[in-house]
Amino acid sequence: MPHLPPLLAKPVDIAPLWLVERVARMIFSCVLKAHPDLFARLGDYRESRYCFSPSDLQLHFRVVPATQALSVSRGTPPPADAHIEGPIALLLGLLEGRCDADALFFSRDLSVSGDMEAMLALRNTLDDSAIDLPRVIGSFGGPFSPVVTGFARYIRTRVLEGRETAWN
Template sequence: MKIPPMVSAPLHFVPIPLIERVTRIVFSKVLSEHPDLFARLGTYREKRFAFRPTDLPVAFVVDPSRPSLSVLRKSDDAKADCTVEAKIVHLLSLLEGRCDADALFFAREITVTGDMEAMLALRNALDDSLIDLPTELGKLAGPFASLVSKAAAGVRGRVLPQEQHRWN
């Protein structure tokens, strides 16, 4: 599923610091729940990873050595050792380990450039982490945790094909 332009278009006008603030909150929550995520990268922890959603006007760069996340306009140069380009739905399902990255790669649904060994190390670390974004988002919602978790899980259930259950 591709994000409709009417949903992604406003991101052209939202200031990057605001987008970055929101994504850093989620990023920090995921790291607090999975503190050994980047330790699993070994020597590849020093690499920078860029994620470029093909259906959004922004890109994300993760630096595990710090650990940090930055957001930039897609037109800007994302200085990274390896880059993954895919629809945001595929990037999020890869984050959660809910799809077969190899199948997406060979079906040309994702494109990987740069240090393939580093990207494979990250993929393996993510697959082992069992990240559940609806649950993580719910934990950020305080008294609305249950509502937010259920809504996010519902959205995930509608946008991911039913056959794409956790593959590992």
């Protein structure tokens, strides 16, 4: 299971919540800008509250697609309709459709609870969206955008090594 190395996890865990939330919202906003129809497939499940809990970070991310709201918390997971927990690398791999959610569920790398219809709708929505996170992160790099994108891609490849399915 590709856990985040403590060297990377520790700074995130001790960073002020407002800072983590701000960065997460910036990335979320950038993804929505690049994919304005991202949540069209969700249908009625746009109203659902989704909680993502990276098992290698002491954080919970709650997203409500209908209002495009994202909040970050620590401690007990916030109330949500559907909840998914797993290593941050796999959660991001799922966000990009680079990992197969069912396979990660079978291998027990991911755990899910709550409204499974809402969870399934989100999984299928993201799977069709072709989000490219390194490109999104790279867009914050200004003149160094290609370098940042390339570095983010390198990290993604290393972290998902063996978990990412063979790409065409």
